[in-house]
Amino acid sequence: MNPPTLLLVLHDVAPQTWADYQPFVEAVDALGDVPITWLVVPDFHKNNQLAAHGDFRRMLDSRVARGDELALHGYFHCDDGPPAHSPRDWFMRRVYTHEGEFYSLSQTAALARLQAGIEVFRRYNWPLEGFVAPAWLMSDGTRQALRQLPLSYTSDPQHLYRLPDFCVIDAPGLVWSARSAWRRGLSKVISDQREQRWRQAPVIRLGLHPVDMRHAFSRNYWLQTLKRLMDEGRVPMTKANWLKLQPDRIGHGA
Template sequence: MATPRPVTGGKACSTRDLCVVLHDVAPSRWEGCQRVLGHVRRCADAAGIELPLTLLVVPHMHGDTALPARYLRWLHRMAGAGHELCLHGLTHRDEGPPARGLREHLLRRHYTAGEGEFAALTREQALAKLREGRAWAKALGLSMDGFVAPAWLMSPASLKAVGKAGFRHTCTLTEVIALPQRQALKAPSLVFSTRAAWRRQLSRAWNTYLAHQARDTRLLRLELHPGDAEHPDILRCWTGLLTEALRSRMPLRLGEAAMLARRLG
């Protein structure tokens, strides 16, 4: 991806806003990230606007500590161009205790395929991971004021740890949360599941419906993953929804959405 033009969006002054968020930013997923961002950029160019993004960075995806120089330079360019970097777990891998009950088992092992890293951690376990992630970012000169848990799954203890670790905002699947006071702003998410054909078909139908239902919601989020450009049907769906949203919504970064939550809360 070419270095984006400097962005200025995010004054939180429109009546309806949009956050475009890219998950799983890591060296092992970088190629997919760039494909997705290329399509995002084309949608923004067609709309004639600058589109500030939030990139969710995983320091050690599935235990991989590799840090290619080209990837690190790219992160710095993205931040320098005005895009927001947030911490997205440490390893993106659920190594917590065994699931308790059917609902937790389904969430942690099927909904997330074992990637809900903060789903079942104690406060101390979560705080240790968060501090390690912050230290990693600081050592590389990367500013990350926000934290988003993989799959948005956080135990109550983990949520407390996020504020204790000094992060200024986080979110769930349906809300953006300003810290430390935890003012919450309703923000439904359009997110696609691509692991199987039936998931892709259901995702297209559900997100089209949700976008329609949320057309008057103050804040809408498009939550993208590195694999979302690999399937033409999914790609057509989310680029169409993004193009439609850009006609009537002002783009914000998650940090600016949290500022809005503080103001409205």
């Protein structure tokens, strides 16, 4: 039997967001050997191309060298598609989030953007196994594109999916909405309830965002939760390494 695990995942990793994450990452490093999965955006909001940020790339090189994982997290992390054509699409793309980059892409468009992201990782010699869509939103075209690529997994808030057949693996995750004080308070209540419910779960994901790091209340929550779960015996791993320990086929294709 594998020990219970936790997966620490940093979303929206880009030169623009590194200043938010740096103090937290330093605090995590001080705890010892805690592998992190970094969800890297190649050109965040079309204004942060990795090619222009050598120091940031070298920082990521050093993280890979110490055993962290880099995963592809969209390409631009912004929704630049045509206007929504239905109330549901308008809600998902303009109320729920403005960053659902892969929510409405055709198979051809998704494949081109995914291949461009894969090429960025190849250029910098970064191993790549996983893709996570911004806001976890994927069109059918994106799913079809992912079936054609040399990637091992994708995910949504509560599951990992082994590619290319989208075999589903339960991987419950905690995530906050931290843009306002009332959202942070509600996120704390919901996360505490979910953590209790998942005490016996084989794995728990901690999904952090840059905005979480800008408020002491949410930043301290994540650091204390990480410490507590480790003290309770959960072993920190990257998403890719945890997935390698799972049986070849769990659940069903999605």
